[in-house]
Amino acid sequence: MGKRSGAIAAIVGIGEVPTGKFPERTALEAAAQVSRLAVQDAGIDKRDIDVIMTTGAIFSRDFNSDLIFGRMVEELGLNGSVHSTMQVMSGGASGSSLTKTASALVNAGLAKNVLCVHADKLATGIAIADAIEVFSSLGIPEDWERPYGQHMGSMAAMLTKRYMQETGTTAEQLAAVCVSARKWAELNPNAMFRKPMDIEEVLSSKMLSDPIHAKESNMLADGAAAFVVTSAERAPDVTDTPVYLLGAAGRVTHYSLSQDADMARFGYAAAAREAFAMAGIGPKDVDIAEIYDAYPVINLIALEEMGFVERGTAGAFVAAGNTWPGGKLPMTTNGGMLSQGHTGAGGGVAILVEAVRQLMGKAGPRQVPNARIAVETGSGGTYMDAQVLVLSNEVR
Amino acid sequence: MRMKIAQPFYEGLEARKLLVPWCKSCGKPHFYPRSACPHCWCEEDYDWREAKGTGVIHTFTIVRSNPPPVFVPMLPFPIAIIDLDEGVRLLSNIVSDYEDMAIGDKVQVEFVTRGGESLPMFRRIP
Numbered sequence: 001m002g003k004r005s006g007a008i009a010a011i012v013g014i015g016e017v018p019t020g021k022f023p024e025r026t027a028l029e030a031a032a033q034v035s036r037l038a039v040q041d042a043g044i045d046k047r048d049i050d051v052i053m054t055t056g057a058i059f060s061r062d063f064n065s066d067l068i069f070g071r072m073v074e075e076l077g078l079n080g081s082v083h084s085t086m087q088v089m090s091g092g093a094s095g096s097s098l099t100k101t102a103s104a105l106v107n108a109g110l111a112k113n114v115l116c117v118h119a120d121k122l123a124t125g126i127a128i129a130d131a132i133e134v135f136s137s138l139g140i141p142e143d144w145e146r147p148y149g150q151h152m153g154s155m156a157a158m159l160t161k162r163y164m165q166e167t168g169t170t171a172e173q174l175a176a177v178c179v180s181a182r183k184w185a186e187l188n189p190n191a192m193f194r195k196p197m198d199i200e201e202v203l204s205s206k207m208l209s210d211p212i213h214a215k216e217s218n219m220l221a222d223g224a225a226a227f228v229v230t231s232a233e234r235a236p237d238v239t240d241t242p243v244y245l246l247g248a249a250g251r252v253t254h255y256s257l258s259q260d261a262d263m264a265r266f267g268y269a270a271a272a273r274e275a276f277a278m279a280g281i282g283p284k285d286v287d288i289a290e291i292y293d294a295y296p297v298i299n300l301i302a303l304e305e306m307g308f309v310e311r312g313t314a315g316a317f318v319a320a321g322n323t324w325p326g327g328k329l330p331m332t333t334n335g336g337m338l339s340q341g342h343t344g345a346g347g348g349v350a351i352l353v354e355a356v357r358q359l360m361g362k363a364g365p366r367q368v369p370n371a372r373i374a375v376e377t378g379s380g381g382t383y384m385d386a387q388v389l390v391l392s393n394e395v396r
Numbered sequence: 397m398r399m400k401i402a403q404p405f406y407e408g409l410e411a412r413k414l415l416v417p418w419c420k421s422c423g424k425p426h427f428y429p430r431s432a433c434p435h436c437w438c439e440e441d442y443d444w445r446e447a448k449g450t451g452v453i454h455t456f457t458i459v460r461s462n463p464p465p466v467f468v469p470m471l472p473f474p475i476a477i478i479d480l481d482e483g484v485r486l487l488s489n490i491v492s493d494y495e496d497m498a499i500g501d502k503v504q505v506e507f508v509t510r511g512g513e514s515l516p517m518f519r520r521i522p
Binding site: 129132133136141143144145146147148149150151153154157158159161162165206207208209210211212214256257258259263 | 398402428454455456457458459460461462463464465467470473475476477485486487488489499510511513515517
């Protein structure tokens with residue numbers, strides 16, 4: 001196997017628990033369970049974990065403090081053997097950010113095996129009114145935009161409205177993104193919503209903020225996922241199914257959506273160009289697009305900007321079934337936040353774990369045959385950034 | 397707590413004026429007000445100029461459900477992002493009819509008192 005000079009780092013183990021409403025399951029239990037699953041999946045001894053890197057939990061300040069201050073070390077019985085514990089949080093981009101940060105540590109020789117962990121309890125750990133309050137403040141400047149009722153839903157609506165105006169994309173095409181996500185979720189035992197859904201059902205659901213219908217909006221959920229990052233050199237000795245990080249890039253375009261000079265475009269064009277160049281591939285080489293999907297418009301913008309389709313044609317591409325199971329470009333194959341559920345920063349962690357799962361060949365009934373290369377995207381806050389990772393089960 | 401450098405903005409609202417900060421060093425405007433000029437990092441107090449109060453709708457939505465709790469009694473209500481003629485962008489509410497509203501519609505500022513504060517909102521104009 002030899003030296004993996006073409007890869008930045010590797011992911012060698014993943015763990016996840018079902019996403020949904022689990023009032024009896026504490027966030028700590030879920031975080032510990034996915035950690036054990038990921039370490040067992042990697043086949044390493046727990047004492048080989050030398051860094052625990054958590055991402056932020058939103059439902060409870062106390063639980064997040066626990067994550068920051070070493071609770072996972074103690075819960076997993078790693079007192080004294082872990083060298084560092086730290087938190088890396090960038091909202092929906094956290095799957096990408098954890099991977100980039102952990103990869104840099106192992107690549108620099110500052111860590112051997114980094115356990116990345118997320119858990120949140122946004123369905124049953126926080127009152128609905130409090131959750132709405134939280135999602136009416138994240139990424140929304142207090143003095144300047146909160147007095148007008150701005151919140152995540154209205155933000156997505158304004159972005160979608162602008163994108164539809166600029167591209168001519170239709171309501172049916174946007175709804176088709178949700179249908180695509182649902183078709184994958186039907187095959188995912190960890191997804192929250194698995195009942196078949198069609199475009200009519202999406203468009204006849206309650207209007208939240210024009211033009212976003214209830215079934216085009218993500219649903220807050222409880223969930224947890226973890227993964228283990230190690231160096232590309234060590235990876236083949238650790239597992240038979242290493243997944244290599246070949247490229248990573250991103251752009252942060254704003255804090256408040258109103259301050260994005262060109263809101264119907266994200267930073268995916270620049271990020272993908274750089275990530276693809278780093279990996280030595282192009283969009284035609286990609287087998288799976290694991291796109292972060294808080295709202296359907298994001299998938300369309302990402303598909304276009306990463307070069308899979310021309311500007312303004314992603315809606316038709318999705319509506320024609322190209323991203324569904326069996327389609328040309330399988331997209332968001334866990335059902336995404338639209339169907340698997342929105343676990344805060346975990347939406348981005350789940351999509352990263354899904355990309356790895358597919359490349360490990362462990363995706364069961366939704367396995368994409370012969371998948372070699374996947375892109376994973378993340379976007380945090382008010383779509384403040386566009387992160388692109390290129391992952392592969394081969395080193396090029 | 398509000399930033400001291402932005403205080404003239406609030407004083408302007410009380411006098412029913414929409415003030416935009418212009419940098420005394422690089423001469424560029426920005427909005428919403430930052431702690432220093434985001435273009436050149438000049439920390440000097442801004443040159444606060446009254447905006448014409450006119451602009452166009454860059455994008456908008458009508459919130460019909462699930463707003464922040466305090467806004468529930470106001471449903472439905474429109475939120476818009478407005479490009480002011482001065483070249484800066486702000487987020488606000490539309491106070492006029494909105495059912496046939498479209499991107500690119502012209503708007504004019506109108507000051508509305510809400511929660512004891514004067515806020516710059518916008519009315520559609522021909």
